[in-house]
Amino acid sequence: MDIQYLRKGQELYLYLKGELDEHSVVSLRGRTDALIDENASSKRAIFNLAGVRFMDSTGIGFLMGRYKKLSRYGMGMAIEAPDRNADKILSMSGIYSLMPKI
C-alpha cells in the first residue's frame, strides 16, 4: 500500500493506493499514524480510497482504528471515492455513521 497526503486548509487528505489486506495493513498503519501526528492541527482527515483496488474486512478495522486515533486529537474523519467493493463493505459495517462518505 502506498499513502500520500495533501494539506488543504484545515483538512488533511490521505490518498491510499494498492490492495488493503491483513498483510499490507501492517506498514500502512504506522505510516498513516505518523502523517496524522504530523498534521494533528488540522480539523479533519479525509481518506481518499480511489486508488484502493482491493479491500476486505481489514479495511474496516484499519479505518476504525484511525477514527479512534483522530478522535483523541479532536479531529473528524470522512471517506471519499470508495470503489463498488469497498463501498459495499463499508456500508455493511455501518461505518459511514461515524465517518461520512463525501
Added chain:
Amino acid sequence: MNRMQLRFLSRSENEIFARNVVAAFALPLNPTLSELSDVKTAVSEAVTNCIVHAYPDDEQWIGVECETDGNKLHITVTDSGRGIADIAQALTPFYTSCPGEERSGMGFTIMQTFMNDFHLTSVPGEGTRVEMTKCFGGTAEADAR
C-alpha cells in the same frame, strides 16, 4: 466440470496469492467484474482467518479447493488449526475474539453476503472448513452500477 487444489503456508503474503489464483481459475466462467471482486474478497476473508485465528503462532498448511459446476464455482478453504468452539458466536456480525487488534468481526458476514451459499464446519483442536459457492450469471450492466 473443472477442479483445482492449492496448498500454501499460512503467511500473510499468501493472501493476495490465494485470492488471485481463485479469481484466475474462475475466469472461464465469464464472471462480471463485481462477481469476481466478491469472490476475491470472500477468499481473502477465509484465508486471512486461517492465518490469524487457526494458526496464531506458527506457519502451517492452508488448503483451497475449487470446483466449477455449470455457472457455479464451489470454493473450500481448510485448515488444521485451533478450530471454533462456538460457531453461532463466530458467525455473529461484529463478533471477534481479538477485539484489541483492530478487527471488525465482519469476515464471516462478508463471506455470507458476497457468496450465494456458505457453510462453516469446525472441530476445536482439529480444524475448520469453509465452503462457499458463487453463481455467475450477472450482466455487464451489474458492473456499471
